[in-house]
Amino acid sequence: MKTQVQGDTLRVSEVAQLGAAHAKPFRDSVRSALGSEQKNIDVDLSQTTFMDSCGLGALIELNKSASRRNGRLRVINPQPPVRQILELTQMHRLFEIVGS
Amino acid sequence: MTELSTQTKGRVLRLSAACSLAEVPHVAQAAHRFLAEEGCAETEIMDCEIALVEACNNAVQYAAATARGLPLGLEISCRKTEIELRVTDHTPGFDWPKAATLPDSDREHGRGLYLISSLMDEAQYLRKRGENVLVLRRRRER
Numbered sequence: 001m002k003t004q005v006q007g008d009t010l011r012v013s014e015v016a017q018l019g020a021a022h023a024k025p026f027r028d029s030v031r032s033a034l035g036s037e038q039k040n041i042d043v044d045l046s047q048t049t050f051m052d053s054c055g056l057g058a059l060i061e062l063n064k065s066a067s068r069r070n071g072r073l074r075v076i077n078p079q080p081p082v083r084q085i086l087e088l089t090q091m092h093r094l095f096e097i098v099g100s
Numbered sequence: 101m102t103e104l105s106t107q108t109k110g111r112v113l114r115l116s117a118a119c120s121l122a123e124v125p126h127v128a129q130a131a132h133r134f135l136a137e138e139g140c141a142e143t144e145i146m147d148c149e150i151a152l153v154e155a156c157n158n159a160v161q162y163a164a165a166t167a168r169g170l171p172l173g174l175e176i177s178c179r180k181t182e183i184e185l186r187v188t189d190h191t192p193g194f195d196w197p198k199a200a201t202l203p204d205s206d207r208e209h210g211r212g213l214y215l216i217s218s219l220m221d222e223a224q225y226l227r228k229r230g231e232n233v234l235v236l237r238r239r240r241e242r
Contacts, residue, residue: 020157021121050125052153053215057208064206081146088218094205 001026003033008071010034013044018055018082027058031065039071046077046099051085063095074098111138115174117156119163119190123172124156131176131185138178141241147219148176148238152185154212155234159189167191182221185236193232196225 002014012030030041041062045051063073077099078086086097113134117123128149135145152174159172167190175186200217203210217223222237 017125019121019125019153020161021124050128050153052124052150052157053209053211054157056211060206060208081150084146085150085215088215089202089211090205 001029003030005035005038008038009040009042010038011042011044013047015043015045015048016050018045018048018051018058020052020054023054023058026055027061030062034065039066039069041066041071041073042076043073044076045082046079048079048082051082053085053089056085056089056091059091060094072096110177110179112178113174113176115176116171117174119160119168119170119172121157121160124153124160127156127172127174128153131174134176135178135183140178140183144183144238144241148183148185148236151216151219151236151238152176152187154216155185155187155236158212159187159191159234162189162191162194164190164192179240181240183238183240185234185238187234187236189232189234190230191232193225193227196223 001012004011010033018026043059059073059075066073073095075086075095075097078097091097115127115130117127131152132145132149135148156172170190173188177184197213200213202214216236220236221239224235226233226235
């Protein structure tokens, strides 16, 4: 996983898997990469081949972290299997899903 | 541990996996390969893979402390008209809900059964002494 600061946004990319075994370390890594200047989180899921409801839980927790800073979480370019989970669970109501 | 066999109604993949969340993606990959070899459509494979992952996650996360050394049992049958998934767990078991619903959108947990119910045409949870079997069926596309 790679994190990159772009102004007030933390961009997260190269996330290979977001399953139950990886959800908590992923959430903790992103939270610890958030500096005091960043309020938004962009999670690029274009390389994520596996996600389950626990991975979804991690995204929901990060959305809360961003909201507490008056920011927002965006999910970028999810691939079809991941997009299907996001759509079935109506995550567009909670955060923005961009691309693909 | 993987075993492939052929029955009169189609081929069956039997898997035995350690009771660990780290094993679940490997189980999903094996199921994906098998269903692709059987000529299933990408949507059928995707639906079964997600349902199987959620079922396995539950089986691992709620396994009784005394049963963590016992493997998960998985069986995938591919027939002309339907795909059947069977997951054997060693949890205390629970009552399968008549209608699985989505939790409040900001809740972190509680979407697994909803995903399974949404993607599968039929779900039966058979509670037994010492183990339970979740039977999931999805009709094939024509």
